[in-house]
Amino acid sequence: MARIKSRYVCQQCGSEFPTWYGRCPSCSSWNSVVEEAVPVQEGRAARPPRPGVAARQAVRLTEASLTESKRLRTGIDELDRVLGGGIVPGSAVLVSGEPGIGKSTLMMHAAARIARGASVLYVTGEESVSQVGMRARRLKAVDERIYVLPETDIVEVLRAADSIKPAVLMVDSIQTMQDASLGSAAGSVGQVRQCAALLIEASKSSDMASFMVGHVTKTGAVAGPKVLEHMVDTVLQFEGGIHQAYRVVRTLKNRFGSTDEVGVFEMGEDGLREVTNPSEAFLRERVAGMAGSVVVPCMEGTRPFLVELQALVGSPGANFPRRTASGVDQGRVAIMLAVLGRRIGLGIEANDTFMNVAGGISVDEPAADLGIAVALTSSYKNRPVNPRTAVFGEIGLSGELRSVPKAEARAAEAARLGFVNLVVPKASLTRMKASRQLGGQAEVFGAGTLAEAIEYLLG
Ligand SMILES: Nc1ncnc2c1ncn2[C@@H]1O[C@H](COP(=O)(O)OP(=O)(O)OP(=O)(O)O)[C@@H](O)[C@H]1O
Ligand SMILES: [Mg+2]
Ligand SMILES: [Zn+2]
CATH class of the missing domain: 3.30.230.10 (Ribosomal Protein S5; domain 2)
Known part of the structure; x- marks a missing residue:
């Protein structure tokens, strides 16, 4: 694949520039601008059709279907609440939080509940299948309707989603995914944005909801994929120190519900327990x-x-x-x-x-x-x-x-x-x-x- 030019992308805010800067002109971060290669085929027309993505047509607003698609309740009330009443089919949710706070755990709990009535594809780019399996066993979340795929190539992920057709796709984490047609390394803003865009597109054109796990650094910024917050429908953020029992999941953004909702959990050996009565x-x-x-x-x-x-x-x-x-x-x-x-x-x-x-x-x-x-x-x-x-x-x-x-x-x-x-x-x-x-x-x-x-x- 011949590359004809480079672009310079801020890894904090995602802004693109034709030249390098020591300090990002748009968000003022130091040393965050990185050179990324632009592949020649990047134009939309030149891209090969992607699996799982159907062509769409414009419709008149008067003909737009007004039936709100039925939400998928996980039955974990604290999670359903922050989602605005359950998972909206076709939506994309970013679950962000510091390392070790319980993102994978929450995803696995949710997967187990969803699996009672529908299938779930859990893509792990960080852990092996047996690690995921061990966690699932500890959380009593083992179910044959949960598929686990150890994969970091986003095209393979979409292909698997296309063949399994899960109700919910979970990608843990979005920073480990990559699109081989981009020159940059996994975790760079270009990759994170591209992979998220492909997932969102696949979700929108089917009824599959997707959850993306995103790591956040100590300073609170979603490392790099801060840019994702604009792209997804809902952003859930984990808070609370990992040494403390309580974990609060906060809705930072929600196109399908109110923000400022919180779910409260308590971390224990058997995973996250709902705290339905936080005051007590x-x-x-x-x-x-x-x-x-x-x-x-x-x-x-x-x-x-x-x-x-x-x-x-x-x-x-x-x-x-x-x-x-x-x-x-x-x-x-x-x-x-x-x-x-x-x-x-x-x-x-x-x-x-x-x-x-x-x-x-x-x-x-x-x-x-x-x-x-x-x-x-x-x-x-x-x-x-x-x-x-x-x-x-x-x-x-x-x-x-x-x-x-x-x-x-x-x-x-x-x-x-x-x-x-x-x-x-x-x-x-x-x-x-x-x-x-x-x-x-x-x-x-x-x-x-x-x-x-x-x-x-x-x-
Ligand atoms: N037996 C156990 N084994 C592992 N973790 C446990 C155990 N019991 C409780 N935990 C808790 O689970 C947490 C890890 O949760 P989890 O792996 O879901 O976090 P994460 O946000 O996905 O982390 P990462 O950023 O590393 O992917 C630990 O910090 C710990 O508090
Ligand atoms: Mg994890
Ligand atoms: Zn910037």
């Missing part, structure tokens, strides 16, 4: 009555759950205070420390401070502000918050407490879990009163400022 799970190991601990009802999409925020305030550092935060935004904690120092007059700013969300999950909404500030104050004063009190609210730079969305749902979840006392922004309380949803039997205190809330809780 996250609070299970809580030691009530500790200074520095406070419970916050958070929202993930439409779903409220309670998390425990923990703060530990040390002695003032020699020169520069050490501050770490895991599970909450470091910047948000810094703002809370400044507000506590300036608006409440708490001499906390020079102290070492450590913040954590129990259970290794992360919370990134402003509604957690009050929890952060209260946990810090509680630890600083070495005075515990009533263990049956939950708090939420956004804090402004003047120390005012601002209302947050879905206050009713948060309050109801706290009440359901037996919390008898709630501290919320005054404005939220007014709205909760108006809608007559006050979270059951709980006593609700509406605070206008952080100072009022702290006085009420720890005064």
Whole structure:
């Protein structure tokens, strides 16, 4: 195959350039632009017909079929939820996450459920058939309707899919796939994009749904295939440290459902177990009555759950205070420390401070502000918050407490879990009163400022 020219492709964002750059002009990454050969046959017309891909014709919009294809439920509720209610036939889903977090495990669990009624083709480019088999046995996912294909050549994968005609094709991982007609190495942006495009095309022209597993680096970017997020219908992202039991699967994008949904799982020897009641799970190991601990009802999409925020305030550092935060935004904690120092007059700013969300999950909404500030104050004063009190609210730079969305749902979840006392922004309380949803039997205190809330809780 004669090559006539090269192109230069950023491995981070996928932008193409006619010349090389040390720093990508489009996403500013250093050393990410790599030369790739452009094969002569790349034009569409010159390409040989691909297996499994039928020619399509334009239809009038008025004649477009409006029947939404029936979703394939996996029966794993936490997975069906993040997919928007099950797998849409013909759709393409990217499942991304850090190494070892449980992507292959989740795929195998799903395969086993789908196999009860339809066939699944599981393509492994990373592991041997026996490794996959061993995992399947450990997960009790062995089924004759699951086909395993150890293959990295995308054309062979499509050929196998064409002959097996599975309801779902799983490719683990997309970074290991390659199209031999491209000159570049497997894992390069050009390859990843090309292989994904072929899979998506094959899915769209049949009813086969495809799942692509994609690795993400520690920094959070899907290594290289960030570009895939634009191409696929749905992006699911695994979160949670691999040393922690809880794994959260988050919907980052969904053409067939709402984003911001989460599924919660717990990793064990027999695989991923669904956590249908995350609040209970996250609070299970809580030691009530500790200074520095406070419970916050958070929202993930439409779903409220309670998390425990923990703060530990040390002695003032020699020169520069050490501050770490895991599970909450470091910047948000810094703002809370400044507000506590300036608006409440708490001499906390020079102290070492450590913040954590129990259970290794992360919370990134402003509604957690009050929890952060209260946990810090509680630890600083070495005075515990009533263990049956939950708090939420956004804090402004003047120390005012601002209302947050879905206050009713948060309050109801706290009440359901037996919390008898709630501290919320005054404005939220007014709205909760108006809608007559006050979270059951709980006593609700509406605070206008952080100072009022702290006085009420720890005064
Ligand atoms: N007996 C076991 N053998 C292997 N893994 C186990 C076992 N029990 C629990 N696990 C968990 O399974 C995880 C590996 O899951 P899995 O292979 O699905 O991850 P992955 O995201 O596909 O990783 P990779 O990026 O390496 O493909 C381990 O991190 C571990 O937490
Ligand atoms: Mg894997
Ligand atoms: Zn770039």
